[in-house]
Amino acid sequence: MSSPKTTSTGSSYGVQALPKIAYGRGSYLYDANGKRYLDGSGGPAVYCLGHAHPEVTEAVKAQLDRVAHGYRYLFTSDAVEELTEIIRLNTEGHFGNIVFVTSGSEAVESCLKIALQYHTARGEKSRRRFISRRRSWHGNTLGALSVSDFKTRREAFEGSLLDVSFVSSANTYRLPEGVNAEGLVTHLASELEEEILKIGADKVAAFIFEPVVGAAGGVVPAPAGYAKAVEAVCRRHGVLLISDEVMCGSGRTGTWRALAEDGVVPDIMSIAKGLAAGYQPLGAALYSDHVHETLMAAHGGAMTGHTFTGHTSACAAGVAVQKIVTRDRLLDRVLARGPILQQELRAALADVGEVGDVRGRGFFIGLEMVADPVSKEPFPAYASLHAAIGRRAFEAGLICYPCTGNVGGVAGDTVILAPPYNASEEELREIVSILSRAIRDSVAEARRAVALR
Numbered sequence: 026m027s028s029p030k031t032t033s034t035g036s037s038y039g040v041q042a043l044p045k046i047a048y049g050r051g052s053y054l055y056d057a058n059g060k061r062y063l064d065g066s067g068g069p070a071v072y073c074l075g076h077a078h079p080e081v082t083e084a085v086k087a088q089l090d091r092v093a094h095g096y097r098y099l100f101t102s103d104a105v106e107e108l109t110e111i112i113r114l115n116t117e118g119h120f121g122n123i124v125f126v127t128s129g130s131e132a133v134e135s136c137l138k139i140a141l142q143y144h145t146a147r148g149e150k151s152r153r154r155f156i157s158r159r160r161s162w163h164g165n166t167l168g169a170l171s172v173s174d175f176k177t178r179r180e181a182f183e184g185s186l187l188d189v190s191f192v193s194s195a196n197t198y199r200l201p202e203g204v205n206a207e208g209l210v211t212h213l214a215s216e217l218e219e220e221i222l223k224i225g226a227d228k229v230a231a232f233i234f235e236p237v238v239g240a241a242g243g244v245v246p247a248p249a250g251y252a253k254a255v256e257a258v259c260r261r262h263g264v265l266l267i268s269d270e271v272m273c274g275s276g277r278t279g280t281w282r283a284l285a286e287d288g289v290v291p292d293i294m295s296i297a298k299g300l301a302a303g304y305q306p307l308g309a310a311l312y313s314d315h316v317h318e319t320l321m322a323a324h325g326g327a328m329t330g331h332t333f334t335g336h337t338s339a340c341a342a343g344v345a346v347q348k349i350v351t352r353d354r355l356l357d358r359v360l361a362r363g364p365i366l367q368q369e370l371r372a373a374l375a376d377v378g379e380v381g382d383v384r385g386r387g388f389f390i391g392l393e394m395v396a397d398p399v400s401k402e403p404f405p406a407y408a409s410l411h412a413a414i415g416r417r418a419f420e421a422g423l424i425c426y427p428c429t430g431n432v433g434g435v436a437g438d439t440v441i442l443a444p445p446y447n448a449s450e451e452e453l454r455e456i457v458s459i460l461s462r463a464i465r466d467s468v469a470e471a472r473r474a475v476a477l478r
Contacts, residue, residue: 044056044057044058044060045057047059048076048077049064049075049076049077050075050076050077051075051076051077051078051445051447052064052075052076052444052445052447052448052449052452053075053076054076054424060422061422062419062422062423062424063422063423063424063452063455063456063459064076064424064444064445065418065423065424065425065442065443065444065456065459065460066424066425066426066441066442066443066444067303067443067444067445068303068424068426069240069272069298069426069443070239070272070277070298070299070389070426070441070443071298071299071302071303072302072303072445073275073276073277073298073299073302073346073350073355073388073445073446074302074346074349074350074445074446074447075445075447075448078302078304078349080345080349081302081304081342081345081346081349082304084341084342084344084345085304085305085338085341085342085345087341088104088337088338088341089338092337093337093338094333094336094337094338095337096332097330097334097335101335102335102337102340104337104338104340104341104343104344105125105335105337105340107340107344108125108340108343108344108347109121109123111343111344111347111348111351112296112309112311112347115281115282115347115351116281116282116311117282117285117290119290119313120294120311120312120313121314122311122312122313122314122316122317122327123309123310123311123312124139124309124310124327124329124330124334125307125308125309125334125335125336125339125340126297126307126308126309126310126330126331126333126334127306127307127308127331127333127336127339128164128297128306128308129164129271129272129295129297129298129308130163130164130165130166130169130308131164131166131308131331132164132271132295132296132297132308132309132310133163133164133166133168133169133172133233133269133271133295133310134164134166134168134169134329135295135310135327135329135330136233136267136269136293136294136295136310136312137155137168137169137172137231137233137267138168138327138328138329139293139310139312139316139320139327139329140155140230140231140265140267140292140293141153141230142320142324142327142328142329143265143316143319143320144230144265145323146319146320146322146323146324147319147323149227149263151227151228152227152228152229152230152263152264153228153230154188154189154190154224154228154229154230155171155172155187155189155190155229155230155231155232155233156189156190156191156192156217156220156221156224156229156231156232156233156264157172157173157174157189157190157191157192157232157233157234158174158191158192158193158194158195158234158235158238159174159191159192159193159194160174160175160194160196160238160241160242160245160431160434161173161174161175161194161234161235161238161241161242161269162174162175162178162235162238162239162240162241163233163235163269163271164271165178167182167185167186167187168187170182170186171186171187171189172187172189172233173241174191174241175240175241175430175434176430176434176435177430177434177435190220190224192213192216192217192220193212193213193216194238194242194245195209195213195234195245195247195248195251196238196242196245197209197248198245198381198382198384198393198401199401199432206248209248209251210248210249210250210251210254211254213251213254213255214251214254214255214257214258217232217255217258217259218258218261218262221258221262221264222262226262226263226264229262229264230264230265231259231264231265231266231267231292231293232255232258232259232264232265232266232267233267233268233269234247234255234267234268234269235268235269235270235272235273236252236268236270236273236278236283236284236287237272237273237278237283237385237386237389239272239273239389239441240272240426240428240441241428241430241431242391242431242439243391243392243393243428243431243437243439243440243441244384244385244389244390244391244439244441245384245391246278246384246385246386247287249287251287252284252287252288252289253287253288253289256289256291265292265293265316266289266291266292266293267291267292267293267294267295268282268283268284268289268291268293268294268295269294269295270282270283270284270294270295270296271295271296271297271298271308272298272389273386273389274294274295274296274298274299275296275297275298275299275300276299276350276355276356276359276387276446277298277299277359277387277388277389277443278359278363278385278386278387278388278389279356279359279360279361279363279386279387279388280356280360280387281356282294283386286386290313291313292312292313292315292316293310293311293312293313293316294310294311294312295308295309295310295311296308296309296311297309299346300343300346300347301339301342301343301346302342302346304342304345304346305336305338305339305341305342305343306336306339307336307339307340307342307343310327310329312327350446353447355446355447356446358446358447359387359388359446360387362388362453363385363386363387363388363389363390366388366390366442366453366457367383367384367385367390369453369454369457370383370390370392370442370457370460370461371383373457373458373461374392374461374464374465377461377464377465377468378398379394379395379396379398379404379468380392380393380394380464381393381394381395381398381401388442388443388444388445388446388448389441389442389443390441390442390443391439391440391441391442392439392440392442392464393431393437393438393439394410394411394414394438394439394440394464394468396475403432403436403437403438404436404438404471404475405436405475405478406429406435406436407474407478408471408474408475409429410438410467410468410471411427411428411429411438411439411440412427412429413467413470413471414427414438414440414460414463414464414467415427415440415463417462417463417466417467418459418460418463421459421462421463422459423455423456423459423460423463425440425441425442425460425463426440426441426442426443427439427440427441428440428441440460440464442456442460444456
């Protein structure tokens with residue numbers, strides 16, 4: 026039975042001859058042949074409580090025993106109302122206006138629609154344009170894909186995507202030409218403002234960004250001061266600020282809102298993945314009271330949502346997950362243990378110069394491999410270093426999230442770790458041990474492949 030192979034999407038999850046999953050327990054998954062895998066990336070940063078948590082499972086069963094789903098235009102439910110209140114409290118009271126959906130892509134799509142509806146409600150229907158960042162990922166629907174800059178995931182759909190403007194990524198490891206780290210925030214804020222003015226402020230609806238870029242960049246936190254700087258630019262020009270926290274939110278970085286660390290409250294934000302931790306499909310678009318009041322006055326509310334919006338058993342899963350995270354003080358653990366995990370990875374790989382960067386926040390960590398640590402030149406795409414790391418780790422019983430394309434859209438090798446918030450010390454040590462061996466062996470193999478060309 027073969028191991029995962031990377032596809033043109035840059036992810037390790039489009040594979041051939043997949044092993045068949047049998048069951049999960051805690052941080053581990055087991056296939057039908059009995060092989061055990063430590064889920065070091067929570068799949069794609071989803072399973073923040075691991076697998077088969079008995080309390081979550083029982084909560085979903087109990088909801089299914091009562092009713093699986095009450096259609097949102099006919100009923101509310103305890104699950105929807107309780108999760109709404111949990112999110113309001115976890116967002117410091119800023120977000121009590123919520124559209125629950127069933128994926129991160131839907132959450133982002135809903136955020137875009139809310140932004141457009143807001144401007145329409147204000148009599149500014151000219152504001153139709155979105156601005157996003159290079160090397161970002163926001164989802165697979167046509168709207169979410171339009172604001173994403175992930176070359177291999179976009180190219181099959183070019184020609185049918187929205188007209189979106191892109192500004193530079195906020196990456197201190199790969200600075201724009203002629204810009205130093207100290208001047209990066211000023212440069213990026215100025216670039217955003219120039220783009221707004223070039224388009225015409227009266228034509229720009231919103232600026233959307235990930236506070237910590239996930240799959241598209243290999244976990245790239247924006248530099249300190251960046252979020253406040255772009256917020257100020259948006260406020261000056263009446264442009265809405267959308268924070269995409271599908272991957273980095275719901276506590277993944279150690280604060281429930283990733284932007285809380287930056288001291289910024291967006292107008293609209295998306296969440297998913299860790300909200301229900303994969304126990305049911307669940308995401309949400311959150312929007313401020315100001316946006317809500319504008320929508321209510323003009324249209325009676327947000328004009329977005331689907332048949333399964335506010336799905337009752339999905340929200341019940343979200344309630345159970347969030348109660349456990351709060352009760353067990355898991356975000357305190359993520360916030361404290363995350364930097365130590367980064368240090369342990371650096372120490373284990375200190376003799377591998379090709380590990381150019383180890384970065385992240387909380388239990389959201391990325392490693393970037395380079396052929397030349399000085400110039401930061403990536404390995405050539407044909408070496409498929411990220412895929413080799415993912416394959417070796419998988420064969421050794423560790424699930425990580427290898428990605429490519431963070432340099433020029435086609436090159437660059439990164440690996441993401443996003444372990445469960447409740448992973449044990451022994452499990453974290455196992456992640457470091459297996460991954461460091463996989464990286465060391467794969468780098469040696471890539472070196473040989475390049476030398477033979």
